[in-house]
Amino acid sequence: MSRTAPQSRRALPAIALLVSALLLAGCASTRGLAPEGRPTDADTLAASRSFGEYKLSDAAFPKQDWWTALGDPQLDALIREALQGTPTLAAADARLRQAQAQAGLADAARKPTLGASAQYTGVQAPETLVPPPIGGDLQASTVLMLDFKWSPDLWGGHRAQYEAAVGQARAAEVDAQAARLALSSNIARAYVSLSQAYAALDVAKNEERRSSRLSGLSQQRVDAGLDNDLQLRQAESAIASAQQQAQAAQQQIDALRNALAAMLGKGPDRGLDIAPPKLLAAPAPAVPDVLPSELLGHRADVVAARWRVEAASRGIDASKAAFKPSVNLNALVGLASSGLSDLFGGDALLGFGGPAISLPIFDGGRLRSTLAKSDADYDLAVADYNQTLVMALREVTDALQAARSLDAQIAAANRARDASKSALQVADARYRAGLGTQLDVLSVQRPLLQLEQQLTALQAQRYAATVDLDRALGGGLALNAPPSARTASQ
Missing domain, CATH: 1.20.1600.10 (Outer membrane efflux proteins (OEP))
Structure with a gap:
């Protein structure tokens, strides 16, 4: 059996959920609403x-x-x-x-948006709560990020x-x-x-x-x-x-x-x-x-x-x-490490993103109103x-x-x-x-x-x-x- 078979089986529940959501989207309907002028x-x-x-x-x-x-x-x-x-x-x-x-x-x-951010974070736990070597030591992290967002x-x-x-x-x-x-x-x-x-x-x-x-x-x-x-x-x-x-x-x-x-x-x-x-x-x-x-x-x-x-x-x-239904595209790409010397290394790459589909099902009548x-x-x-x-x-x-x-x-x-x-x-x-x-x-x-x-x-x-x-x-x-x-x- 191919390696893709288990992945396909795992995707079936997600596809079924999406189809069900599309069917339920009919609950938010424009039926009966029209201007008169x-x-x-x-x-x-x-x-x-x-x-x-x-x-x-x-x-x-x-x-x-x-x-x-x-x-x-x-x-x-x-x-x-x-x-x-x-x-x-x-x-x-x-x-x-x-x-x-x-x-x-x-x-x-x-229009699409692209933002950049830089963050430095330091945490030091007291030795009275966390024993050494973690307690009493400053744990630092540096993060550089690019944030892309677009809703087609x-x-x-x-x-x-x-x-x-x-x-x-x-x-x-x-x-x-x-x-x-x-x-x-x-x-x-x-x-x-x-x-x-x-x-x-x-x-x-x-x-x-x-x-x-x-x-x-x-x-x-x-x-x-x-x-x-x-x-x-x-x-x-x-x-x-x-x-x-x-x-x-x-x-x-x-x-x-x-x-x-x-x-x-x-x-x-x-x-x-x-x-x-x-x-x-x-x-x-x-x-x-x-x-x-x-x-x-x-x-x-x-x-x-x-x-x-x-x-x-x-x-x-x-x-x-x-x-x-609406589609939102979101992607985060950046670098993260505990020290500046490792920030630009190959292991510091950080990435997250993908499309997100949303559609109204029950909204209490907000869309119709x-x-x-x-x-x-x-x-x-x-x-x-x-x-x-x-x-x-x-x-x-x-x-x-x-x-x-x-x-x-x-x-x-x-x-x-x-x-x-x-x-x-x-x-x-x-x-x-x-x-x-x-x-x-x-x-x-x-x-x-x-x-x-x-x-x-x-x-x-x-x-x-x-x-x-x-x-x-x-x-x-x-x-x-x-x-x-x-x-x-x-």
Whole structure:
């Protein structure tokens, strides 16, 4: 009988044990566990009728410096200053580095490792416990080791964990870009509000001057016995009201200056250096003539949400791979001896290693619970993505419709102001011809000032609609979208 026969017989129990373990591995099953969420196909979200006639070419997507279209160099300088670095951007960048480091850890976990160690150990037993020659003698040993470890990725679980971490890192990268867009648009909106506050202050001061002239004229007529105190008291009330409006406008100016300084990452004194805005233009609203999937693919929040769906999907793959057997390779090679002189001799060689197979059998439901959590994480990411799609399309539509409505309102307000100007010219001509009084002139002037105040508010809202539309269209960001971002149903 050959020498291998006894060895084969000794290996039979081990093989039988392995086969039994493989059969029992079915106890840890993924049966009945699956995600329920389905990403919405963006092109199924109809919006063409809501967009109306505002459909142009791809050139309608905003540029990265979209705020320059408002025509105020001071606004350009403020946004450039903010983008150089603020606490908000620093936090977004730190989160990005954190996610990238996590992806690096996941990548390192799937690669072989090799470590080296050196150890010197000395033991001396007391003669009171161990008689000589061992007792009282120092027993020393020196060990040099190389430790190799590797777990081959047989089922793709390690790679899935790495790709999930990469997806999260890419989502954080998009979030960092979105933080810059949010900062620039918030500065632009605050700047528009500051422009409106200054315009309201000018209107209030004009109203105060008009009311003061009316009060002086009313006082003269009362002194001459031509009128009673009614018109005089009305004029005094108008002066106080105008002063209150001027104070409210100044308070808003101060608050907006402080807000802008904070967004720049500076102290409130920085806001005192901001001059009154001089916005020149509000471009006509336009959206690209493309499908919603491409339209929303320019938005940072949509792309980031899609990356998180991809990451959650790979997390499911990693959880499923944990149900299958795994192989670990481990090897220790080194030198060991009781003295340094013998350490590098042939007899000092030390070795240990080999493959180890492990597989789940009974784990108390841990693996199924982990997979169920991964499925829920995916469903949550899908729900967030679907909601982000809907809200993104709503923001585009709201901004577009607001701009269209405000253009019509501004046109109507301009016609009303022109009519009020004509009425003022008629009243002034009658006064100069001796057919009317100065009271008639001042009374006609009041609606004109109110219309000018209304017009400045509408123009500020129109500037804000421009900012909102540029932001809703993605702000000109160059985004790294996942391959399936435009076909979410896949």
